[in-house]
Amino acid sequence: MKLLHTSDWHIGRSLFEFSLLDDQRAFFEQLCQIIEEQKIDALLISGDLYDRSMPSAQAVSLLDEMFTTLIRRYHLPILAISGNHDSPRRVSYGSYLFEQSGLYLAGQLKPQLQKITLCDSLGKINFFLLPYFVPAQVRLMYEDSSIHTSTQALEAIIEHNRDIICPDERNVLLAHGFFMHQHHESEENTPILPQTCGSETSVGTSDLTDLSCCEGLFDYVALGHLHSAQRAGSNTMRYSGSPLKYSVDEAKNSKSVTVVEITEKGKISFSLIPLIPRRDLRLICGTMEELCKQENKSEDYVFAQIISDGPVLNAMSRLREVYPHTLGLSFCQSVQQNTPELSLDLAALEPMELFSRFYQHITGQQLDKEKQDIVSQALKKAEKDREEEE
Incomplete structure (x- = not known):
């Protein structure tokens, strides 16, 4: 089975004062082309469908158009979860009805993971949909006061769902957040850390979630939240990245979607398909x-x-x-080197000397006679105004 893994669409996003709706529609056209060329069997969207919890009418209309086109044109199953930018209730709206058309939406966190089973020539593949969560939600949901960190929360979720996860079957997990398989021995014997590429990769004080409890249970973990395509410590646990550059910090990055092919149990391959933006x-x-x-x-x-x-x-x-x-x-400035440091004893300097040193520190140039005269006049006026006020 061939899966197309993507995430962080952020439909409705603006870049400064420029709306990105047309750019997102252009991405969707490329997505359709990739689905046709790669003969994709199912689409995975790992959170942040919208950019805001209360998306605009135009954003809702565009996502509706995207889903409708994919299902009517390609009869393609779509599995999607909510991210931290989404409203869980809005994403969940109509989900039971949509399932009849092959659109599986998991917006709200529930004690039992939503399990979707699809079939190929080799048998069943089980997909488990885990929406964005924070430890407090999980602590209340399972009434377990020992849950304080995101790792403990994920471990509790997996433990409470072990009866529906068969390790001998092919399983795929969708999740959204800051994850890392910290104990995985990669080919280089070190995990790849999340790259800095925009607001969604600046983790700040975010609680890193260890994926070790997923080892041996899932053939592939499809992650969302970080905007750069990368592995989360393991080749089978990956972030797809966002389809567009959503901040200036991402200017030097390239964008892609991830095509994952699952054959027999434990046999998986993937490739990154580059995306060409409408505007770079x-x-x-x-x-x-x-x-x-x-x-x-x-x-x-x-x-x-x-x-x-x-x-x-x-x-x-x-x-x-x-x-x-x-x-x-x-x-x-064109010259920023070989400039003397400002005196630490600033109070001992005359105003003109202080300004001259500051000017040289910033520009790397001496204050010429013309500029000295301008500053001198300004200082005299400021002194005169101060005396008049007193």
Whole structure:
């Protein structure tokens, strides 16, 4: 059976002030093409269908269009769970009715995992849908006061569902969160840690969940939440990554979906199918003159780093004449080295000396006579205003 693993669609997301609905629709067209070319048997979506718990009407309409097209055109089973950005109740709405059409949605965490069984020429494959959870939910659900961490919560969930998980059968788990098989011996004898690539990979104080309790039970663990395609300590426990770049931090990353092929029990292979965005997201760097050359004109989303030793007037409007989808800009100096450190005894310095040192520290240049005169006049006016106030 060939499975297409994807996650973190974030339907309805905006990039700064730009709506990404058209970009997400373009991703869906590529998804359909991949499904046809790869002859996919089932689609797995590991959470974060929407970008917000209360998605816009346009976002709901687009996801409805996506699901309807996939089921009517390809008669393709779709298995999806809610992520931390989703509303569990909204994702669960109509799920019993949708199952009749092959759309399996697990929005709300329940004591018993939702189990979906599909068949291929070799027999049954069981899919277990685990929506996003936090330890407090699991503690209350099982009335177990000993559950405090995400690892303990996952262990409790697996333990309470052992009677429906047959290790001798082919099993697949869908889950959403910050996971790692910490005790797995990989080919390099070390797990691959999550990469930093945007807001959903900055784990901060998030509780890392150890997947060790899933060892031997599941042939493949389809994960969502981190936006970069990667393994979670094991080749059979993987994040698919998001289909689009959803932050400037992801500019240097490439996007893909994961095709997983399961044959006999314990035999699994996978490949990453690259995605080509409608508009790429790029970082550009240079002087205004270099960046604003007409031959650089592009419809991509760009964030500009402008090299300048002074203020630049109308920088954003000038950039958007060449890059209509400019997200933002920052400034950096052309000279940032060999600059003396500011004196630690700042209170002992005269205002002009203090400003001169600050200017040199920031720009790497000496304050020339013309600029000294401007600063001197400003300081005199400030002193005069202070005296008048007193």
